[in-house]
Amino acid sequence: MLFQLIKKEVLLAKSYVLLMLAVCVAFPPFLLWRSPEQAGILGFVLSAVISVLMCLQYVSLKETQYPKAAALLCALPFSRRDLVLSKYLFSILIYLASCLIFGVETLLFPQLATVGLETPVLLFFVISLLLGVYLPVQYKLGYEKTRLFFAVFIMASPFIFSWSLAWKGPFLPEPLRHIHPLLLTAGSVAASAFVLALSSALSVRIYQQADLS
Amino acid sequence: MEPILEVCGLSKTYPGFSLKDISFSLPEGCITGLIGRNGAGKTTVLRAILGLMPADSGTVHFFNTESPETGARPGRAVRERLGIVLDGGGFYGDFSLEEMKNLTAAAYPSWDEDEYRRYLDRFSLRSRQKIRTLSKGMQMQYALALALSHHAEFLILDEPTSGLDPLIRAGILELLKEFMENGGRGVLFSTHITSDLDKIADLLILMDGGRLVFQEEKDLLLDRFRVVKGDPRDLNPAVEPLLGGITQTAFGFTAVTKQPDRLRALLPDCLLERPSIEDIMLHYLKGGK
Numbered sequence: 001m002l003f004q005l006i007k008k009e010v011l012l013a014k015s016y017v018l019l020m021l022a023v024c025v026a027f028p029p030f031l032l033w034r035s036p037e038q039a040g041i042l043g044f045v046l047s048a049v050i051s052v053l054m055c056l057q058y059v060s061l062k063e064t065q066y067p068k069a070a071a072l073l074c075a076l077p078f079s080r081r082d083l084v085l086s087k088y089l090f091s092i093l094i095y096l097a098s099c100l101i102f103g104v105e106t107l108l109f110p111q112l113a114t115v116g117l118e119t120p121v122l123l124f125f126v127i128s129l130l131l132g133v134y135l136p137v138q139y140k141l142g143y144e145k146t147r148l149f150f151a152v153f154i155m156a157s158p159f160i161f162s163w164s165l166a167w168k169g170p171f172l173p174e175p176l177r178h179i180h181p182l183l184l185t186a187g188s189v190a191a192s193a194f195v196l197a198l199s200s201a202l203s204v205r206i207y208q209q210a211d212l213s
Numbered sequence: 214m215e216p217i218l219e220v221c222g223l224s225k226t227y228p229g230f231s232l233k234d235i236s237f238s239l240p241e242g243c244i245t246g247l248i249g250r251n252g253a254g255k256t257t258v259l260r261a262i263l264g265l266m267p268a269d270s271g272t273v274h275f276f277n278t279e280s281p282e283t284g285a286r287p288g289r290a291v292r293e294r295l296g297i298v299l300d301g302g303g304f305y306g307d308f309s310l311e312e313m314k315n316l317t318a319a320a321y322p323s324w325d326e327d328e329y330r331r332y333l334d335r336f337s338l339r340s341r342q343k344i345r346t347l348s349k350g351m352q353m354q355y356a357l358a359l360a361l362s363h364h365a366e367f368l369i370l371d372e373p374t375s376g377l378d379p380l381i382r383a384g385i386l387e388l389l390k391e392f393m394e395n396g397g398r399g400v401l402f403s404t405h406i407t408s409d410l411d412k413i414a415d416l417l418i419l420m421d422g423g424r425l426v427f428q429e430e431k432d433l434l435l436d437r438f439r440v441v442k443g444d445p446r447d448l449n450p451a452v453e454p455l456l457g458g459i460t461q462t463a464f465g466f467t468a469v470t471k472q473p474d475r476l477r478a479l480l481p482d483c484l485l486e487r488p489s490i491e492d493i494m495l496h497y498l499k500g501g502k
Contacts, residue, residue, distance in 0.1 A: 004319035011312055012305060062307070072303030075263045076320040077292040211266040213257060 005086035040114030132199035223271030246410035296365030306345030332358035443483035
């Protein structure tokens with residue numbers, strides 16, 4: 001049942017998912033051409049974050065476009081919990097697809113292979129934090145009111161991008177560089193799981209009380 | 214007969230509108246029409262019954278089962294036995310019929326693919342067609358195909374015939390009659406097109422301003438009332454209290470009465486006719502008792 005709900009999210013954002021996957025494919029090689037020394041890490045981080053957030057945003061837009069569809073699904077024997085979880089799992093799926101695409105690209109362009117295992121795991125924690133805050137807020141306030149968050153993100157992205165290109169320091173902040181990589185990876189996975197579990201429980205609680213009239 | 218749905222003291226307050234203490238009981242084997250003017254609260258009642266909005270108070274029992282706590286929605290086992298059609302379908306317009314069916318079918322362990330295909334053939338619907346390209350009538354036919362393909366026992370339909378041409382409306386009513394033939398089933402549908410209910414309803418529930426005005430068997434209701442037509446000069450203080458919803462022109466008056474025998478005694482020349490549901494609904498909505 002949950003599988004069909006995740007498939008629903010993919011179908012809703014079908015055109016956007018394909019576009020974002022194309023961005024994941026094209027962006028790292030583009031950066032390799034423009035800024036070879038930062039291409040690996042930046043290409044991966046930016047393409048993954050943008051893909052996840054934009055696909056999620058597009059799904060929410062479509063749900064807003066067809067508000068009665070959510071009501072119908074809730075009247076059918078789907079649980080509201082599954083409806084919420086499918087959004088989280090869809091976002092994780094998009095992230096995994098970005099990782100896979102980047103992994104394949106590092107085989108084709110060995111210059112991109114500057115990213116170790118800890119980077120996708122740490123990035124997953126960052127994405128978990130973003131989803132962890134954004135989704136409960138969206139379930140509470142609705143898509144229209146939370147669009148502002150995305151407008152700010154989109155407007156800030158060129159600045160973040162140019163700042164990232166200019167950044168010559170290490171990828172990891174100072175305190176994290178002294179932690180053993182294995183411990184850092186395991187800690188990030190555990191922290192991500194905790195954030196997502198907490199956030200999804202909160203979203204489910206909000207959605208259980210939602211008025212779908 | 215076992216009650217298929219029992220609603221007790223359902224209330225919900227919104228800014229500018231409240232549903233006030235709605236109680237009714239529907240036996241199995243009946244098609245029930247939920248009628249009332251636009252904004253009477255019909256859709257709100259249906260959505261509260263389905264648990265799409267938390268009610269402030271009241272309980273809803275389906276199939277004589279344990280009721281969930283106030284404001285909670287029916288359990289999964291109950292929802293598997295319901296067929297739901299929302300006003301306007303409630304589909305993702307970008308999906309094809311097949312994609313929406315796959316999503317819906319995943320929710321029902323008793324989904325019957327052969328039954329679904331039979332309905333698609335009956336309505337000449339193509340699986341690969343996008344839902345947004347369907348006409349309003351075809352969307353409603355598709356909604357019914359989805360609602361009926363898992364052997365539902367109780368159908369809840371919100372304005373299923375609204376805005377449809379007479380041919381499609383007749384087809385939908387025919388389908389509902391066929392659904393009822395198996396016995397042990399029920400239909401509750403809201404509508405403001407009362408002529409549909411003249412043809413198929415067994416029970417009627419009239420709502421106005423968020424309140425339940427009456428719940429009654431259609432035939433008993435139609436037998437009790439009469440439409441009166443007569444000369445306006447016959448209207449006098451002795452006659453007028455017996456009439457409701459009087460409309461008057463230079464040529465005559467039309468009204469509804471609950472006391473045809475007394476009226477006949479007072480106005481031997483008046484014409485008494487069997488009313489339609491619409492006549493009775495208008496009588497009540499214009500303040501008649």
